[in-house]
Amino acid sequence: MRSLFSVTLLLLLALTLTAEASRRAKHHKGRDDKTRTASECSPAETRYGKCIPEHGDCGDGVRDATCKDHTDKIPCKIPCNWKKDISDCKYKFGPWGNCDATTNTKTRSGTLKRALFNAECQATVKVSKPCSPKVKKVKGEKKSN
Incomplete structure (x- = not known):
């Protein structure tokens, strides 16, 4: 009986940790690209392209970040009043x-x-x-x- 309780408790803990990790990943999408590009090159070496909005002419979009021979697409935002x-x-x-x-x-x-x-x-x-x-x-x- 005690082993069944321990196994149930471990499964509940694993489920809680998995749910927490997926929730964090949803809220921080796109941040890995920024940190990877920043760690490879200094800001002076990185060249950024123009921000291209996903829909319309303002709002969330993507821009190219080029460092050496590596290009990443990173998230950006164009304010709607600019x-x-x-x-x-x-x-x-x-x-x-x-x-x-x-x-x-x-x-x-x-x-x-x-x-x-x-x-x-x-x-x-x-x-x-x-x-x-x-x-x-x-x-x-x-x-x-």
Whole structure:
């Protein structure tokens, strides 16, 4: 009776450990690729490709990480509010300019803060967006009725 109890206890322990290991593997998918590439080469030796989203033009995707003669696909993510052509570059932007009445757009420029994954980035960029239809009030101005 005691041996049956011991065997049952061992099986229960093994089942619990197996379930825990599979649960950890699900939550940490894709991390082995990153650590393997990083351990083989220094960051300066590794060349990263552009992040290509799996669906649409933003969200989760993959990029090539090339080191020596070995290329791995590693997971990456493109934030949905970033422009495609500057997605691997971080810029510090100034305030939006005034609305251009002829094109109905306003622009602002940004200077390069840092490049992610050894990306080739422009030193300065200009972005534009449509002007809002609402006219903002100046502080202290009262409503006119």
